[in-house]
Amino acid sequence: MDKLLLRSQLAFDNCQEHLEKSNAWGTEIESYLTQHVLVIMCADIQQELYRVLEQRAEKAGDIPLKTYAVATCKRVLRSIGKSEVAGFVGYFGSNAKEFLDNNIDDKEVTIYNNAVSGRHDVAHKSGANITFRELEEAMNAARNVIKVVSKAISLDVEAARVNKAF
Numbered sequence: 001m002d003k004l005l006l007r008s009q010l011a012f013d014n015c016q017e018h019l020e021k022s023n024a025w026g027t028e029i030e031s032y033l034t035q036h037v038l039v040i041m042c043a044d045i046q047q048e049l050y051r052v053l054e055q056r057a058e059k060a061g062d063i064p065l066k067t068y069a070v071a072t073c074k075r076v077l078r079s080i081g082k083s084e085v086a087g088f089v090g091y092f093g094s095n096a097k098e099f100l101d102n103n104i105d106d107k108e109v110t111i112y113n114n115a116v117s118g119r120h121d122v123a124h125k126s127g128a129n130i131t132f133r134e135l136e137e138a139m140n141a142a143r144n145v146i147k148v149v150s151k152a153i154s155l156d157v158e159a160a161r162v163n164k165a166f
Contacts, residue, residue, distance in 0.1 A: 002143055004048055004142075004143045004146050004147070005041060005044045005045070005048065005139060005142060005143060005146075006044075007040060007044050008037060008040050008041040008044045008139060009139070011036070011037045011040050012037050012041075012135065012136070012139065015033040015034075015036070015037055015132070016132065018033065019033065019132065025132075030131070030132050031127070033132065034128070034130055034131065034132045034135050035118075035122045035127055035128055035130075037132075037135055038115060038118055038119050038122060038128060038130065038135060038138075039119055039122055039123065041115065041119070041135070041138065041139060041142060042080060042115070042116060042119040045080050045116075045142050045145075045146065046077070046080050048146045049073075049077060049080065049085065049088075049146065049149060050070065050073055050074060050077070052146065052149055052150045052153065053069060053070060053073040053077075053153070054066065054069075054070050054073075055150075056069075056150075056153050056154065057069035057070060073088075076088060076091070079116075080116055081113055081116045081117075082104070082109050082112055082113050082116075082145070085100070085145065085149060086100055086101060089149055089152050089153060092152065092153045096152040096153055097152070099148070099151065099152040100148055100149060100152040103148045103151070103152075104144065104145060104148055108141045108144060108145075109141075111134075111137050111138050111141040112138060112141040112142055112145055114130065114134075114138070115130065115134075115135070115138030115141070115142070118130045
C-alpha cells in the first residue's frame with residue numbers, strides 16, 4: 001500500500017466500513033463522514049508537502065539551512081490548491097514548475113482542486129457537496145500531486161523528467 005496519506009486512508013477505510021455495515025450510502029451520514037475525511041485529507045496533504053520539502057532540504061547536509069527551509073515552507077505554503085502548490089514548486093526553478101504542470105493531467109487537477117475547495121467550504125461555509133466515492137478519487141489525485149511535487153523539487157529534475165514512472 002502507498003505510504004502517502006496514511007491518516008486519511010485510515011479514516012476513509014473506517015468510514016467506508018461503517019457506511020457499508022449500516023447501509024448509509026446516500027444519507028446525511030455519508031455526507032458528514034465524507035466532509036470529516038475531506039478535512040483530514042487536506043491537513044494530511046499539507047503535512048506531506050512539508051515532509052517532501054524537509055526531505056529535499058536534508059539532502060543539502062546543512063542543518064541550519066534545512067531548519068530555515070522548513071520554517072519558510074510553512075509560511076509560504078499556506079494553501080494546498082494546485083495553483084498555490086505550483087507557485088511553491090516554482091521557487092525551485094522554472095524546470096521544477098514545468099515538470100509539475102506537465103505531469104498532472106487536467107482531470108486530476110480538477111478532482112484535486114474540487115476536494116481542496118470542498119474542504120474550504122466545510123470549514124468556512126455550509127459544507128461540501130462531494131460524495132464518498134468522489135473523495136476516493138480525490139485521495140488518489142492528491143497522492144499523485146504529492147509524488148509529482150517530490151520529483152519536481154528533487155535535486156535531479158532532469159532525471160525525473162526522463163523517468164516518469166511513479
